Amino acid sequence: MAAVKKDIIGKLQEQILNLQGFKPERNAHGIDFGLGIISNAFPGNVFPLAALHEFLATNLEDASASGGFISVLLSTLMKKGGLCLWISTQRKIFPPSLITFGLSPERIIFIDLQNERDVLWASEEALKCESLTAVVTELDEISFAQSRRLQLVIEKSRVTAFVIRKNAEKLSSTLAAARWRISAMPSGAIDGLPGLGFARWHVELLKVKNGIPGNWMIEYAAGVFKPVKQVPFNDLKIRKAV
Amino acid sequence: MMQKRYMSIWFSTLLTDWIRIKRPALKDLPLVFSDKAGNRMVITAASKEAASLGIHLGMPLADARAIVPDLEVIENQCHKSKKLLTALGRWCIRYTPLVALEEDQGLILDISGCAHLWGGEKAYLREIVNRLRGIGYQVRASISDTMGTAWAVSRYGRVSPIIKSGEELNALLPLPPMALRISPIASQKLIKLGLKTIGSFISMPRSVLRRRIGEDSMERIEQVLGQKEDFFLPITVPEVYSERLASMEPIRTRKGIEIAIEKLLFQLCTKLQSDGMGLRSALLQSYRIDGQVIKTQIGTNSPSVNTSHLFKLFSLQIDKIEPKMGIELFTMDAVRFDRLDPGQESLWMTEKSMSNQKVIELLDRLAGKLGAQVIQRYLPQPHHWPERSIKKVDSITEPLSLPWRTDRLRPVQLLKVPEPVQVTAPIPDYPPMLFRYQGVTHQVKKADGPERIEREWWLEKGEHRDYYQLEDAEGKRYWLFRSGHYSPEKPSQWFIHGFFA
Known part of the structure; x- marks a missing residue:
């Protein structure tokens, strides 16, 4: 009986999503990013591709964490080959570090620009190119209209866009499918040894289109997201991600 | 068979004329060219003034200097005369398609069926000779049925330069x-x-x-005498890819310019493609009614004959073409072109090899508007020093020559220049307990290190760095280093260099 109900509810939810304008083919191949229960926050329980993902990173520490997190996603996306563009001004990303997250740095083409206007123009042009796997854009601000322009291009080319917003003070709403904030968390000791543990991130999904926001803890080790045994920051109500 | 007619042009003082065109100050001065022959310098060309002073070809330079002390000498131009003649020969292509070089400073033109276009042989000869004299070359020319007679009359003839058919022998009789x-x-x-x-x-x-x-x-x-066939080797002219489009009415609108560019690109690319070539760089010249010429140039990262892509590159620059009163003529030249490689394979394009072209086109567009220097790609270099561990590469297809290092953790964000930080460190070689960066004190909870990276002494001088990976109470991770050895006398210099994910 319960199974039947679940089935019905699932179908109804699908209908609602259709009515809301959500296109299920966004991740038709169902690429699994190993995000565990975080995927449940998205409509249809799949990570939306061919969409705009926004990451808030106001300081270099958060930018590093976001960079790491995005690299993991990119490495999954680019498993079958392809190229990715990383468009920014005053880039500090250090290419050799990305190999730690399974991403081959030689497959990224960095576009280093002088001003924000060029970044937006270059991002739009890049997103028009369906041969790219993804486009990462670092910028200070993006207005609703600008995000809409990118979204319109994405809908044609079906390239996934990751936008890192470095200035979140004037946080305008955008057409992004998801707004993330990735920040560092104290790592756990490996086998009780001193020294740094694996990278552990506090993943906040602040906004999800047609989904449920939430925040989780995630650890990245040996090429995959790993379950975390001990949970600090109990008062934050962080759920385990994997 | 049509009667052959040949024209011989003799440049009596080719090299000296050339240098005088280039350097008018040398006019009327005795002037010679000299080159090494064996182990002495010999005169290879002399101006009229020098010749009248008794200097002749083949004379040792020292002797010539003895005769004319203030002789102007230009040395080591032994291949210049051939080069010059070839260039002049190419210039003559406007008068006939068949031009050949002659051994001693002359050109021979096969003018069969060309002269009437200039109103007869007389006018034809006068036109060429006057044009060349106008440039500054001393020339003599002659037209005849055989190359040999034309050659002879141009150099030794005194009467008429045009020898009618069948008159060759008569013209030759008085010559030496x-x-x-x-x-x-x-x-x-x-x-x-x-x-x-x-x-x-x-x-x-x-x-x-x-x-x-x-x-x-x-x-x-x-x-x-024309009893036996002479040998004629025409010079070849490099293929010029150039198209022009004149407009009946002056063009003033963006749409009009776009149509012109599209048409020209189509013509140019069809021509290039049939020769197996692809465009690397094209120059569009728009001739305005007011006499101004607007030049617009595009470049591509790889040879291309894709008109829609090339058009996009031009369309980024259309704004710069101001029509003002109107544009009456467009020309487009292929400034650079390369052999078109039909199937460029690159190494990471296993599944998407077909799409490589599109990415290149995208990069061309970006480079066209923002400059080629904005596009960066990195490959590892065999250096430990972080700043030198990667190198920029221009090509997006250059393969990985050595693998990326995975044994050492490197920060995701690296500062271009390490910034000094204040650090409290207990004893030598221990990681810091706390550090202060941009006004914020970070309590170090966990640390790894040190990882000593020596400066490459053969490249630059300076202290080595002892790197530590630090994690503060919030879990944020930093890459700090102490510059040089620990010394109890003076406090060590600490720097922050990067941020880990």
């Missing part, structure tokens, strides 16, 4: 034996024998002549 271009020994011999004009020996029986001047010279005489 050298005019037959037989070997110098043979012509010297003839002169010694008192046969100072061609007329004095040309009617002698063949067998008699052959015995005295040899078989080669006899063959030469037959060529001059």
Whole structure:
């Protein structure tokens, strides 16, 4: 009986999503990013591709964490080959570090620009190119209209866009499918040894289109997201991600 | 078969004329060119003024200097005259498609069926000679049925430069034996024998002549008289990819310019493609009614004949073409072109190899608007020093020559220049307990290190770095280093260099 109900509810939810304008083919191949229960926050329980993902990173520490997190996603996306563009001004990303997250740095083409206007123009042009796997854009601000322009291009080319917003003070709403904030968390000791543990991130999904926001803890080790045994920051109500 | 007509042009003082065109200050000065022959310098060309002072070709330079102390000498231009002649020959292509070089500072043109376009041979000859003299070259020219006669008359003729069909022999009769271009020994011999004009020996029986001047010279005489075919090797002209489009009405709108560019690109690319070439760089020139010419240039990262892509590159620059009163003529030249590689494979494009082209086109567009320097790609370099561990590469297809290092953790964000930080560190070689960066104190909870990275002394001087990976109470991770050895006398310099994920 319960199974039947679940089935019905699932179908109804699908209908609602259709009515809301959500296109299920966004991740038709169902690429699994190993995000565990975080995927449940998205409509249809799949990570939306061919969409705009926004990451808030106001300081270099958060930018590093976001960079790491995005690299993991990119490495999954680019498993079958392809190229990715990383468009920014005053880039500090250090290419050799990305190999730690399974991403081959030689497959990224960095576009280093002088001003924000060029970044937006270059991002739009890049997103028009369906041969790219993804486009990462670092910028200070993006207005609703600008995000809409990118979204319109994405809908044609079906390239996934990751936008890192470095200035979140004037946080305008955008057409992004998801707004993330990735920040560092104290790592756990490996086998009780001193020294740094694996990278552990506090993943906040602040906004999800047609989904449920939430925040989780995630650890990245040996090429995959790993379950975390001990949970600090109990008062934050962080759920385990994997 | 149509009667062949040839024109011979003789540049009597080719090199000296050339240098005078380039450097007008040398005009009217005795001027020579000299080159090494064996181990002495010999005159290879002399101006009229120098020749009148007694300087002749083949004379050692030292002797010439003795005669004219303030002689102007230009050295080591031994291949210049051939180059110059080739260039002049290419210039002459406007008068006939067949132009050949002659050994001693001359050109030979096959003008069969060309002269009437200039209103007859007389006008044709005058046009060419006047144009060349206008540039500054001393030239003599002659037209005849055979190359040999034209050659002879252009150099030795005194009467009329145009020899009518069948009149060759008559024209040659008063000329010296050298005019037959037989070997110098043979012509010297003839002169010694008192046969100072061609007329004095040309009617002698063949067998008699052959015995005295040899078989080669006899063959030469037959060529001059048109009894035997002469050898003609036309110079080739490099293919020029250039298209032009004139408009009936001056063009003033963006749409009009776009149509013009599309048309020109289509013509140019069709031509290039049929030759297996692809465009690397194209120059569009828009001739405005007010006399201004607007130049617009595009470049691509790889040869392309994709008109829609090339058009996009131009369309980024259309704004710069101001039509003002209107544009009456567009020309487009392929400034650079390369052989089109039909299937460029690159290494990471396993599944998406077809799409590589599109990415290149995208990069062309970005480079076209923002400059090629904005596009960066990195490959590892065999250096430990973080700043030198990667190198920029221009090509997006250059493969990985050595693997990326995975044994050492590197920060995701690296500062271009390490920034100094204040650090409290307990004892040498221990990681810091706390550090202060940009006004914020970070309590170090966990740390790894040190990882010593030595400066490459053969590249630069300076202290080594002891790197520590630090994690503060919030879990944020930093890459700090101490510069140089720990010393109890003076406090160590600490720097922050990066941020880990």
